Amino acid sequence: NAGVTQTPKFQVLKTGQSMTLQCAQDMNHEYMSWYRQDPGMGLRLIHYSVGAGITDQGEVPNGYNVSRSTTEDFPLRLLSAAPSQTSVYFCASSYSRQGVYEQYFGPGTRLTVT
Amino acid sequence: QKEVEQDPGPLSVPEGAIVSLNCTYSNSAFQYFMWYRQYSRKGPELLMYTYSSGNKEDGRFTAQVDKSSKYISLFIRDSQPSDSATYLCAMKDYGQNFVFGPGTRLSVLP
Numbered sequence: 001n002a003g004v005t006q007t008p009k010f011q012v013l014k015t016g017q018s019m020t021l022q023c024a025q026d027m028n029h030e031y032m033s034w035y036r037q038d039p040g041m042g043l044r045l046i047h048y049s050v051g052a053g054i055t056d057q058g059e060v061p062n063g064y065n066v067s068r069s070t071t072e073d074f075p076l077r078l079l080s081a082a083p084s085q086t087s088v089y090f091c092a093s094s095y096s097r098q099g100v101y102e103q104y105f106g107p108g109t110r111l112t113v114t
Numbered sequence: 115q116k117e118v119e120q121d122p123g124p125l126s127v128p129e130g131a132i133v134s135l136n137c138t139y140s141n142s143a144f145q146y147f148m149w150y151r152q153y154s155r156k157g158p159e160l161l162m163y164t165y166s167s168g169n170k171e172d173g174r175f176t177a178q179v180d181k182s183s184k185y186i187s188l189f190i191r192d193s194q195p196s197d198s199a200t201y202l203c204a205m206k207d208y209g210q211n212f213v214f215g216p217g218t219r220l221s222v223l224p
Binding site: 004031033035040041042043044045048050058090092101102103104105106107108 | 118120212
């Protein structure tokens, strides 16, 4: 049981390049989300999905796209990278059971845009 | 005003001290309150979970929620160097999304 996995761990992009951050979970969780973490800002929600085929925007969605074709995978696409997207990106999956919500995070992807 | 406020620290304490970490929030719809621990260059991990007001204890950790004051706390007793990390509070209403505080960096000195 690997939990939530993310690739790559590190990435450097030039302004204007595009890339996809991969996220996968093997816990059969319906809910998955992408956050970015910046100093002093905490974790901010980019996009989330409540199940395969269903996605929605979070607090800071501009410049990012997502899709969810399977329960396991939730990739995040940067369309045209900008220096403001330099951040640490975390993918998370969560479940609810008897009113308890538990969210599991991946190890993160450190992205630098030059 | 941010939806969730948290003193960023850093907070340095000697080993064995009692640590108090706090968050305030503005959204009265929040019902679920969580504390996450994040070690350097790692993802956050769930530490404590509380529904509505009250206290919850788990070993050396106690979480308190005061919804009337919109204030939550995490207490760490007999703090250890291994407790050195960033502590994030998080909250949610009856929807799916979590709102996080910016985190407090804690150092426990041996």
